[in-house]
Amino acid sequence: QTEAAKAGAVKIALIVENTVDDKGWCQAMHDGIIAAQEQLPGRIEYAKVENTKPVDAGSAVRQYANLGYDLIICHGAQYKNTIIDAAKEFPDISFAFGTSSDIVGDNVFTYMPESEETGYLSGLIAGLTTKTNIVGLIGPVDGGDAARYNRGFVMGVQKVNPACKILVGHIGSFSDTVKSGEFAQADIQSGADVLTGSSQQALGALRAVADYKDKDIWWVGQDLAQISIPEGYKCIAASSYNYAAVIIGLVENLDAGIKGGLCIPMNFHNGGFVFGFNEAKCADKITPAIKTAVEEALANMKKTAGLLHNYTDVDYTKL
Amino acid sequence: MQNEKDQITNLRLEHITKRFPGVLACDDISLEIGKSEVLALVGENGAGKTTLMNIIMGLYQPDSGSIFINGQEVHLKTPNDAFDCGIGMVHQQYMLVPNMTVLENIALGMKDCWKTAKVDLKLVRDRIKEVSEKYGLAVDPDAFIWQLSVGEQQRVELVKTLCLGARFLILDEPTSALTPQETDELIVLLKRMSEELSIIFISHKLQEVAALSNKVAILRHGAVVFQGNTAEHSTSDIAALMTGHEVKLPENTEPPCQGEDALVIKDLCVKSDRGFMALDHLSLSVRNGEILGIAGVSGNGQRELAESITGLRRTSGGTITAFGDEIQNHTPNHIIRHGIGYIPEERNTEGIVPSMSIKENIILKDSSQSRFCSHTFLKQKYIAQYAENLRQRFDIRCPGINTAAGSLSGGNIQKVILAREIDRKPRFLVCVYPIRGLDLGAAEFIHKKLLELRKSGVGVLLISEELDELMNLSDRIAVIFKGQIQKTLDRKDATRRSLGILMAGVKDEKQL
Amino acid sequence: MNFVITVLTLTVRFSAALLIASLGEMFNQRSGIFNLGCEGIMCMGAFMGMLIPFSYAGAEAVPFYINLLGLLGGLASGIVLGLFFGLIVITFRAPQGIAGIGLQMLGVGIAGTLFRSYIGGTQSISGISSFDIPLLSQIPVVGKIFFTHNPIVYIAYLMVPLASYIIFKTPWGMKVRAVGTNPRAADSLGINVNRIRYQALATGGAMAGLAGAFLTLCQAKMFNADIISGRGFIAVALVYFGHWKPSRIMFGAILFTFAQTLQTQIQIFVPSFKYYEFLNMLPYVLVIAVLAISRESNKLGPSALGKPFNREMRT
Amino acid sequence: MKNSYKIWFKVSVVVIAVLSAILLGSLLIIAAGGNVLDTYWIIISGPFYSFRTFCEVLLRAIPLIIIALGVSVAYRSGIINIGAEGQMAMGIAAATAMAFAVEGAPKIVAIPLCILAGMAAGAVWGFIPGLLKAKLEVSELLSTVMLNYVAAQFYSFCLRVPLMDPAEIAGGGTGTAMSAKLPQNTILSKVVKGTVLHQGIWIALALAIIVYILMWKTSAGYKMRASGASSRAARYGGINVAFYLIVSMSISGAFAGIAGAVEVMGTHGRALEGITSGYGFSGVVVALFGALHPAGIIPAAILFGILLYSQVSLQLFTSVPPNLVTALQGVIILVIVSVQMIIDNPYIMERFRKRFFSRTKEAAA
Numbered sequence A: 001q002t003e004a005a006k007a008g009a010v011k012i013a014l015i016v017e018n019t020v021d022d023k024g025w026c027q028a029m030h031d032g033i034i035a036a037q038e039q040l041p042g043r044i045e046y047a048k049v050e051n052t053k054p055v056d057a058g059s060a061v062r063q064y065a066n067l068g069y070d071l072i073i074c075h076g077a078q079y080k081n082t083i084i085d086a087a088k089e090f091p092d093i094s095f096a097f098g099t100s101s102d103i104v105g106d107n108v109f110t111y112m113p114e115s116e117e118t119g120y121l122s123g124l125i126a127g128l129t130t131k132t133n134i135v136g137l138i139g140p141v142d143g144g145d146a147a148r149y150n151r152g153f154v155m156g157v158q159k160v161n162p163a164c165k166i167l168v169g170h171i172g173s174f175s176d177t178v179k180s181g182e183f184a185q186a187d188i189q190s191g192a193d194v195l196t197g198s199s200q201q202a203l204g205a206l207r208a209v210a211d212y213k214d215k216d217i218w219w220v221g222q223d224l225a226q227i228s229i230p231e232g233y234k235c236i237a238a239s240s241y242n243y244a245a246v247i248i249g250l251v252e253n254l255d256a257g258i259k260g261g262l263c264i265p266m267n268f269h270n271g272g273f274v275f276g277f278n279e280a281k282c283a284d285k286i287t288p289a290i291k292t293a294v295e296e297a298l299a300n301m302k303k304t305a306g307l308l309h310n311y312t313d314v315d316y317t318k319l
Numbered sequence B: 001m002q003n004e005k006d007q008i009t010n011l012r013l014e015h016i017t018k019r020f021p022g023v024l025a026c027d028d029i030s031l032e033i034g035k036s037e038v039l040a041l042v043g044e045n046g047a048g049k050t051t052l053m054n055i056i057m058g059l060y061q062p063d064s065g066s067i068f069i070n071g072q073e074v075h076l077k078t079p080n081d082a083f084d085c086g087i088g089m090v091h092q093q094y095m096l097v098p099n100m101t102v103l104e105n106i107a108l109g110m111k112d113c114w115k116t117a118k119v120d121l122k123l124v125r126d127r128i129k130e131v132s133e134k135y136g137l138a139v140d141p142d143a144f145i146w147q148l149s150v151g152e153q154q155r156v157e158l159v160k161t162l163c164l165g166a167r168f169l170i171l172d173e174p175t176s177a178l179t180p181q182e183t184d185e186l187i188v189l190l191k192r193m194s195e196e197l198s199i200i201f202i203s204h205k206l207q208e209v210a211a212l213s214n215k216v217a218i219l220r221h222g223a224v225v226f227q228g229n230t231a232e233h234s235t236s237d238i239a240a241l242m243t244g245h246e247v248k249l250p251e252n253t254e255p256p257c258q259g260e261d262a263l264v265i266k267d268l269c270v271k272s273d274r275g276f277m278a279l280d281h282l283s284l285s286v287r288n289g290e291i292l293g294i295a296g297v298s299g300n301g302q303r304e305l306a307e308s309i310t311g312l313r314r315t316s317g318g319t320i321t322a323f324g325d326e327i328q329n330h331t332p333n334h335i336i337r338h339g340i341g342y343i344p345e346e347r348n349t350e351g352i353v354p355s356m357s358i359k360e361n362i363i364l365k366d367s368s369q370s371r372f373c374s375h376t377f378l379k380q381k382y383i384a385q386y387a388e389n390l391r392q393r394f395d396i397r398c399p400g401i402n403t404a405a406g407s408l409s410g411g412n413i414q415k416v417i418l419a420r421e422i423d424r425k426p427r428f429l430v431c432v433y434p435i436r437g438l439d440l441g442a443a444e445f446i447h448k449k450l451l452e453l454r455k456s457g458v459g460v461l462l463i464s465e466e467l468d469e470l471m472n473l474s475d476r477i478a479v480i481f482k483g484q485i486q487k488t489l490d491r492k493d494a495t496r497r498s499l500g501i502l503m504a505g506v507k508d509e510k511q512l
Numbered sequence C: 001m002n003f004v005i006t007v008l009t010l011t012v013r014f015s016a017a018l019l020i021a022s023l024g025e026m027f028n029q030r031s032g033i034f035n036l037g038c039e040g041i042m043c044m045g046a047f048m049g050m051l052i053p054f055s056y057a058g059a060e061a062v063p064f065y066i067n068l069l070g071l072l073g074g075l076a077s078g079i080v081l082g083l084f085f086g087l088i089v090i091t092f093r094a095p096q097g098i099a100g101i102g103l104q105m106l107g108v109g110i111a112g113t114l115f116r117s118y119i120g121g122t123q124s125i126s127g128i129s130s131f132d133i134p135l136l137s138q139i140p141v142v143g144k145i146f147f148t149h150n151p152i153v154y155i156a157y158l159m160v161p162l163a164s165y166i167i168f169k170t171p172w173g174m175k176v177r178a179v180g181t182n183p184r185a186a187d188s189l190g191i192n193v194n195r196i197r198y199q200a201l202a203t204g205g206a207m208a209g210l211a212g213a214f215l216t217l218c219q220a221k222m223f224n225a226d227i228i229s230g231r232g233f234i235a236v237a238l239v240y241f242g243h244w245k246p247s248r249i250m251f252g253a254i255l256f257t258f259a260q261t262l263q264t265q266i267q268i269f270v271p272s273f274k275y276y277e278f279l280n281m282l283p284y285v286l287v288i289a290v291l292a293i294s295r296e297s298n299k300l301g302p303s304a305l306g307k308p309f310n311r312e313m314r315t
Numbered sequence D: 001m002k003n004s005y006k007i008w009f010k011v012s013v014v015v016i017a018v019l020s021a022i023l024l025g026s027l028l029i030i031a032a033g034g035n036v037l038d039t040y041w042i043i044i045s046g047p048f049y050s051f052r053t054f055c056e057v058l059l060r061a062i063p064l065i066i067i068a069l070g071v072s073v074a075y076r077s078g079i080i081n082i083g084a085e086g087q088m089a090m091g092i093a094a095a096t097a098m099a100f101a102v103e104g105a106p107k108i109v110a111i112p113l114c115i116l117a118g119m120a121a122g123a124v125w126g127f128i129p130g131l132l133k134a135k136l137e138v139s140e141l142l143s144t145v146m147l148n149y150v151a152a153q154f155y156s157f158c159l160r161v162p163l164m165d166p167a168e169i170a171g172g173g174t175g176t177a178m179s180a181k182l183p184q185n186t187i188l189s190k191v192v193k194g195t196v197l198h199q200g201i202w203i204a205l206a207l208a209i210i211v212y213i214l215m216w217k218t219s220a221g222y223k224m225r226a227s228g229a230s231s232r233a234a235r236y237g238g239i240n241v242a243f244y245l246i247v248s249m250s251i252s253g254a255f256a257g258i259a260g261a262v263e264v265m266g267t268h269g270r271a272l273e274g275i276t277s278g279y280g281f282s283g284v285v286v287a288l289f290g291a292l293h294p295a296g297i298i299p300a301a302i303l304f305g306i307l308l309y310s311q312v313s314l315q316l317f318t319s320v321p322p323n324l325v326t327a328l329q330g331v332i333i334l335v336i337v338s339v340q341m342i343i344d345n346p347y348i349m350e351r352f353r354k355r356f357f358s359r360t361k362e363a364a365a
């Protein structure tokens, strides 16, 4: 046990490439830590650096290490090398990064959201909601978490509505909300009436959807926060990472003297994801058919992990 | 401020002093110009003439001293104040905007044509027409400035100043780019104008000073060293007072040379920037050891001729043969290596790289020749020695060979170019307006060098507008008109009159 | 057919921000000031466009005049930054390229900072919506392409002839051109070079700020610190594309946006094109290619671009 | 003390500048709710806290020096290269590809080959705008800005498809777009163990010397400078201006490519999204700060490294929001360039002398 843990509080440092209010990837982790802080009162001390480019991460990590932090989380796979190096340099400190399923050191945790599951649920809803039989999918780049979510989405749509056309596009950036808004408008003009997207840029697309106030254009979200924002009235349902659970798990591991060497997958089975309908604002869109389909799929995924392991078979070029 | 309608009957400068960092440009200058007077201001390059005029125009603020108009002190803070007083100036460097038309350039200064939402170009056009007709200065109001030759630009400057309603004229070397005819016309014009307004006239050409002015002031190192009535002094007196020694422009007195052809041009056709035929089946030849002068009103293809010989412009027909080899449309470098030197018209922008040192400018054409360069490395020490040697031999006045060439005066820039071109030992030299804007001392020096070059057997193509220069130096003079050679005269047959008539486009004098 | 109409409609709609910003940059450059900081001004304008309606009513619908105030706020912030830039490059005569990069960092930095301090998160606003112009929008094909847009889009397009008129016909435009090409000549005629340059910077800044506010208020209807994402640099590049002529700049903005929407549509409808990165390159490559084959000489541009003016200093 | 006014002038300009930078910055900091003194203290003292932290500064200076050197070569030749960001990305991609191709080769062969690959790719990416400008009169400001985006997309493609780390997709996943770890024989080792500073610093310094020799000691450099200073005069002097334009732009791109190679081989050890980190733009600033001369570029790069480094330390030790650091960098750049111009302007100095020193002068006279 580290001294800090003995003293009762685990000092956690977070390093993110964007800002913690990006309503996307970085905020999810930040909110998770805050939530964990609330759930484990007095157990977590927390500090963060934002806007950290890969070159800056090394210095931030070392400074945190020297400041006596117990767990340093670099929220992004681009920090992999930084972590591997630092972990060797500071064997007494725990590190964590994701997304990754590699085991890279005794004092490194990795976490891997299996986002095809959330995408799948979104897909079910979209496939059952669409009236035009066209749905839109707006991705940042075809990699990492977003790629899994998107493929899951395609599987979901095809499961309930094989005739449905899925318009897939990638804007080539994680943060250009204007461009994703433009993309969403293009999708809508091309007949799509249910859209989804992941990462920070998706917010631009959601905003574009919300602009079609009285039209039958809908959104399924990849972040529960999207339900509560003003545009939420277009968001039929959303699922989220449950980083609070991950963080609590990490704290427990540290308490137990386990410093790393584990990969923590995130899925519905282990509570790494949460899902919610937007009952408050979109009740009439949540048809019994949708409810049944989603609840059934959810129940299955909760029971068994890895049901959608064949998500890599999805081939956009065959859509 | 002066009333708009007031004539300027008297302009007095008292104790004007102006210092630039490191230079005392005007040193306690006092001058006075009365009603209908023409004051000629002369002095060597860098004497401070332009600076003084800029002070009168409100462009520079004097460090001390005051200006009186009609006995009343005025404070000229901007050119607008000067305009309000009725002072107008034709600047030494053309103050024209190249990407605007003549019309717009003039409108730029005519505040009464600035309607809130629109420039009233019609008003400007009418005014130009009026001025053009009154003074016989023809300009094309719709031409863009960049399309005009230097002489045409000078004319636009003059028209502009007149259009702006100047009642006191300052002309800073207005004739340096004009042809003899134009110069004569201008002098006549100014003479006529001087009946109704006062003029300050700056020139390095003393015969103009004699012809036009009734008072003369000589500036040296920023101070007035002489003032007097023009009529009482001969031009050579003034030249001597100005330079401190007798000036005698050298003359070519040797018999015409009989060497072999150095440069032969046959049926050369070249397009101008504006796309018309600037050279139209032009033919001429120059022998070794001969100076062939090209006379002509600027804009008749001189620039294109020089540039096509030196490879800077593509030709569209005909041949240029130098020492037996055709060189048209070869690269400038190839032509340089073929032994052709070039003293360009625009010395400040083309002849030197202004921001580079004198030393570096000296090797501009030879930086990879074995003389200055071994295995791609420059021979710095040798270059410095060489440049220092040239500086002394060509009497380049500068703080040192590491000074930026652009900071030198025009005359010294010309000497740098001359030093480089002559000392590279060309087999043939193209030389365009070599003494334009230079003071007498510098002109004398440059002419001497050209004659030395001739003597050593080098052929020279001398393009000039100054008939005196041409007649002093050339063995033969060819007159160019609309891209063709009108006629080639031997020196003994060339007179100001015969050349002038040919330059005006009349081939045969009998036609008159 | 539908495909073509969609592409053209979206092209008109999305080109507005770039169009406004590059017309503004044209004014800067015509006066001889190279403002690489357009990106920063746009970001600040975008922030102001967000701040005003958001502080009034958050994401709720606000009266039109509040949105208008947002646009004006963006415009005003652009003027302030433009004049500040003028202080640096006109009065202090700092090199414009580097100062532009400084301005860009400053604008993006301030906007991001103030946003974090006073709004936070990624927030949205109701903004100004597109609407179909009655009757006109009913015209087949043309109606949809031209008459279904945000009111500001029309204003952006009206700015093209307006800017053209201002720069080529009015006394002020003439002075701007003179000052950007031969400041000495303008100076010798009593035109206050630096004042005109400040005015041009204020105009250009105003338009860049407006373009930013347009992005938040009319297009994205939200703000985050990355909202401009390089559009300011594209706007600067388009001025070169347009050879400082409003009509050609408009052509450039349309061409760029057209390629952008076209590639979007290709991504959507030609899924067999697996490597979308190459499609994302399309607008950039196309703009270079068109400029390369169009081969028009730059003779009429502002030749004093980037050079500070000093009456007494000779160069 | 004939020239004492010069010293007074410079001192007062600098003092005013520092005060105005502090004032402007303070306004921002206060608006953002930070502590002014702390903030400035961290920026200034952060890098000198220990040798290790200073190495962090040098680490950032390496790509800045290399890119700025390249930018200065182009700038001196009359072309403004703001495309270093894209050229660097191409360099990273090529060096990474080469690294996997030479896996197993001895270090002494592998490293130069990788750098060469990066250099070649950057050179190609510089060659294109050079050619476009020389032959088709396409403004480099347009083409380089556009090519930056093209390169960014291409780089992204490389990471996602041809260079994708096999380990990332080994488990059957889609994986995060990044390359595998570079083979050990292509990694630049650290200069001092325990710090981040890698051997790239020697490459940067060597390149500085090379640029100095190239530009000031060889005829090719002379010709490039002449072309840049006055293309018209250079053409008159028989210099093939178009050729040197293309050459200089290729060199400029090559340098950015080297910077990319060095960055991936020294700092990151694998190609990732976002490792160009805006160095391409900062490089232009550094080049101009450094007066387009190697001797100026090196200190300018270190200064800029200090600014960049403060990005992290400020967030760690103060409560200022991350974007404020960007804004402060902007303020500092603007203030420094203004000061530089004022100090170097003899006319303003002359006015200063007249205003404040003319009486002393008269008394002395």
Ligand SMILES: Nc1ncnc2c1ncn2[C@@H]1O[C@H](COP(=O)(O)OP(=O)(O)OP(=O)(O)O)[C@@H](O)[C@H]1O
Pocket: B020, B021, B023, B024, B025, B043, B044, B045, B046, B047, B048, B049, B050, B051, B052, B092, B409, B410, C311, C312, C313, C314
């Ligand atoms: N803007 C300036 N900055 C610095 N020095 C200047 C400036 N203008 C003029 N000078 C200095 O003032 C002196 C006078 O220059 P000026 O241009 O008035 O000479 P000039 O008599 O007009 O010469 P020229 O016959 O060649 O026209 C020069 O020696 C020069 O050193």
Ligand SMILES: Nc1ncnc2c1ncn2[C@@H]1O[C@H](COP(=O)(O)OP(=O)(O)OP(=O)(O)O)[C@@H](O)[C@H]1O
Pocket: B023, B045, B046, B050, B092, B406, B407, B408, B409, B410, B411, B437, B438, C313, C314, C315
């Ligand atoms: N920017 C400058 N700063 C300081 N001195 C200058 C500057 N430019 C020119 N000079 C000085 O001005 C003097 C004259 O310069 P000027 O340009 O007036 O020459 P010039 O003979 O009039 O040339 P031209 O005949 O082509 O007009 C030179 O002695 C030169 O040292």
Ligand SMILES: [Mg+2]
Pocket: B046, B050, B092
């Ligand atoms: Mg002069």
Ligand SMILES: [Mg+2]
Pocket: B049, B050, B051, B092, B172
């Ligand atoms: Mg003069």
